[in-house]
Amino acid sequence: MNAEKTNLKVGLYASLSLVLLTILTWAFGMIAVPPAGPYCPGDCMDYPFTEILAYYPRDYYWMYIAVFQIFAYLLFIVSNHFITPSEKKIFSFISFTFSLIAATVLLMAYFVQFTVVPISIMKGETEGIALITQYNGHGIFIAMEDLGYSAMSISFFFLAFAFSANGHLEKAIRLILMIGFFLTIIAFIYYSFKFGIDRSYRFEVAAITINWLVIISTGILVSIFIKRKLQMLKQGP
Numbered sequence: 001m002n003a004e005k006t007n008l009k010v011g012l013y014a015s016l017s018l019v020l021l022t023i024l025t026w027a028f029g030m031i032a033v034p035p036a037g038p039y040c041p042g043d044c045m046d047y048p049f050t051e052i053l054a055y056y057p058r059d060y061y062w063m064y065i066a067v068f069q070i071f072a073y074l075l076f077i078v079s080n081h082f083i084t085p086s087e088k089k090i091f092s093f094i095s096f097t098f099s100l101i102a103a104t105v106l107l108m109a110y111f112v113q114f115t116v117v118p119i120s121i122m123k124g125e126t127e128g129i130a131l132i133t134q135y136n137g138h139g140i141f142i143a144m145e146d147l148g149y150s151a152m153s154i155s156f157f158f159l160a161f162a163f164s165a166n167g168h169l170e171k172a173i174r175l176i177l178m179i180g181f182f183l184t185i186i187a188f189i190y191y192s193f194k195f196g197i198d199r200s201y202r203f204e205v206a207a208i209t210i211n212w213l214v215i216i217s218t219g220i221l222v223s224i225f226i227k228r229k230l231q232m233l234k235q236g237p
Contacts, residue, residue, distance in 0.1 A: 137200030
């Protein structure tokens with residue numbers, strides 16, 4: 001009983017933390033208007049992206065918060081694995097494996113971006129920076145985000161099967177998690193078909209938007225689901 005209560009409490013705090021950190025990351029991300037690529041509103045920066053420092057630190061704030069958001073995402077997935085019924089733990093564990101892939105890729109992308117790029121530019125060490133900067137639509141950073149958020153969508157897809165199809169709340173959680181996965185696939189196919197390998201950061205923006213909406217909506221619903229479980233424990237058999 002105590003172990004179950006602990007698992008539920010960790011799950012509740014993880015869900016709420018993930019929602020709050022995602023909203024905060026999104027808010028700071030909206031400040032970082034792309035100064036390059038297809039969504040640039042004007043006065044755009046082109047290769048070799050020598051004006052990066054003009055947008056520092058404004059365009060990097062959200063990444064610092066995103067690091068903690070990814071930590072909360074891992075806690076969210078792990079806690080859900082521990083509160084999942086034993087007969088469905090195979091799905092929550094598969095979800096966990098894909099969450100590790102997503103978290104590893106995204107943490108490397110963000111940490112390298114705000115740790116390496118600005119200081120390298122400040123010291124005049126510009127060789128190779130164009131390939132790793134976030135402003136390069138076909139650079140390493142965008143490719144890592146494409147991979148990271150695709151893996152995150154897969155983790156949510158398998159997590160959906162950890163919830164029962166019985167009850168309106170769990171059905172809603174399953175549906176949102178699955179819809180997010182399929183929307184990510186559709187977005188990738190659409191942008192790949194329309195732009196080929198020159199997608200730039202179009203799919204990245206779509207994948208982030210889809211996954212963050214899934215996180216916020218399911219995070220709230222899962223927290224409600226866990227609170228109900230905790231209330232049932234208090235009431236006893």
